[in-house]
């Protein structure tokens with residue numbers, strides 16, 4: 001007895017730990033992406049996203065002193081600040097790359113020719129010289145400053161509304177939605193009817209039809225891409241939204257019909273017969289009884305199909321053009337990797353935009369996902 | 380308000396015949412109970428009347444019209460399923476209104492019908508609940524209410540009480556009896572395998588056998604007092620009727636039988652002289668057995684006594700006797716175990732069967 005109990009709890013632990021590991025594996029990068037999408041390129045380059053909430057001490061890139069020269073008490077002065085926007089705090093600084101920590105904040109450095117430079121902790125500096133500084137090279141400041149956490153929406157502005165060429169994520173987002181929503185709705189509409197007929201209406205050849213659909217489940221989609229595109233061209237649809245809706249519908253239907261039929265077969269026969277006695281036609285039974293009762297299965301298939309069409313690249317590449325008006329998110333991301341591969345903030349933001357909708361859909365509908373998939377297996 | 384007439388109705392699934400040659404006349408206002416062992420085709424027969432199952436051959440008439448090929452909805456029937464078959468996504472009100480909404484009746488009429496049915500069944504407080512928030516008995520009442528709302532010509536019940544616990548089953552049985560009284564003109568067909576339900580509810584009982592169609596049709600007392608065959612004799616009554624092998628030795632208005640185990644039985648079933656020597660089975664109900672000092676029909680040693688309070692059931696067996704014979708004696712008789720008892724019975728309550736059929740119905 002004890003042995004069994006012991007083993008069971010060990011198994012429990014293993015299950016819990018692996019669930020934890022899986023959750024971490026999944027949540028950490030997603031969260032990192034989210035945090036990174038709110039940081040500037042400099043911040044991303046200087047520190048990891050997990051330090052985004054703490055004050056960072058970092059060496060700034062050298063800043064050359066600049067500003068209007070004013071004459072005061074026989075000396076020429078230039079005043080300005082290192083940080084026009086952010087509220088950073090300077091700790092040490094220098095005027096040459098060889099001695100970047102020569103001075104503390106508030107100290108005054110003596111430069112050649114009687115020039116002095118003072119840098120306060122808040123980043124304001126004062127350059128003073130006995131002679132006019134016009135047309136001379138002004139000194140550079142190598143400051144080490146600590147920066148408070150800072151987040152920006154600028155990335156989203158750039159990504160969603162920016163007009164940069166070929167990589168307009170906002171437009172691509174709309175394109176993807178234009179593909180994914182009809183490509184989810186159409187197969188459900190068709191499959192629900194088919195599934196009802198296969199589950200509850202008796203006609204010759206029904207079993208064969210079900211078997212054929214199960215067979216279609218295992219046909220790899222890649223096999224059909226080119227013939228299907230040729231067919232589309234032949235009947236004159238060509239590349240475009242109508243084509244990709246039909247393609248996604250075709251590829252999604254076997255699974256949709258199979259899932260829904262299995263669910264509907266499990267609905268109590270008495271309920272359907274009672275509706276028949278109550279005078280409902282087949283169509284009324286379908287609409288008023290079967291559809292509402294099949295909601296979990298419909299929802300779970302809808303989630304599948306939506307996620308798959310949203311994240312699809314292959315089918316979109318084949319059936320859609322590459323112009324701004326047809327490029328989907330996945331395609332736009334690929335383009336971004338090429339054209340702006342170094343700009344992590346843009347990549348992170350774009351990536352997050354593309355996963356935001358699947359995430360929302362998943363969290364909103366997850367209970368139906370489980371319920372629909374388990375349907376029939378558990379009473 | 381409807382008469383039903385079944386003529387030579389048969390049902391077969393492929394080669395397998397489930398029901399054979401069913402002939403039945405059901406009059407307006409009757410409550411007919413189909414009773415029989417599990418798997419004998421009670422539900423199938425009911426579903427054929429409902430139109431949910433095709434009639435293989437024969438005709439079914441409702442009010443003189445052959446309805447074999449008329450869909451369920453236009454037969455004027457309502458059915459209450461064993462599983463209740465409530466629509467789980469609709470409230471009680473919507474469940475009850477469903478048929479009328481399908482029939483496109485106007486709102487006021489639907490509301491009135493639903494409210495009236497809810498009133499009858501005391502469901503008014505639950506009208507806005509979903510079925511899952513109801514107890515078993517309440518769900519059962521909703522299922523019945525759904526039938527009442529449609530005001531059908533014929534009510535069909537398929538084992539409506541079998542999912543209820545014992546106490547609720549009795550209460551609901553009485554409610555159904557009262558319901559029938561409130562609707563004296565409606566015809567009801569009620570399927571059960573429970574003979575108590577059959578005996579208490581039915582105006583007439585139809586006893587079905589496995590594979591052999593109808594065994595007997597009659598009022599509950601007919602079936603109890605004058606069973607046509609051994610099957611009905613043993614099916615109605617609990618414990619089942621005792622059957623004892625014997626041979627006719629005396630004929631006339633009263634028949635005398637010598638039993639294989641030595642006893643002599645008298646029966647009020649009349650026989651002719653030519654019946655002398657006929658092998659028969661003598662049927663005596665346990666409750667008709669009376670202890671005697673004189674000539675016994677059957678005597679033996681008591682194996683087991685079961686004291687139920689108001690009666691004691693005694694299982695006794697003659698020497699070499701095959702199956703024990705059961706007697707039901709009023710009162711408590713605890714001390715009878717291992718004693719020898721001798722029993723007789725009123726000749727009016729001694730049944731005679733030859734080849735499984737009662738001699739009363741020759």
Ligand SMILES: Nc1ncnc2c1ncn2[C@@H]1O[C@H](COP(=O)(O)OP(=O)(O)O)[C@@H](O)[C@H]1O
Nearest residue numbers: 392395397415416417418419420421422423424
């Ligand atoms: N669709 C069917 N196909 C073949 N046999 C069936 C079918 N439905 C019922 N049966 C058989 O018909 C017989 C009667 O069933 P049923 O009417 O449900 O019995 P009851 O209600 O009296 O218990 C059973 O033996 C059952 O196996």
Ligand SMILES: [Mg+2]
Nearest residue numbers: 421422423538
């Ligand atoms: Mg049954």
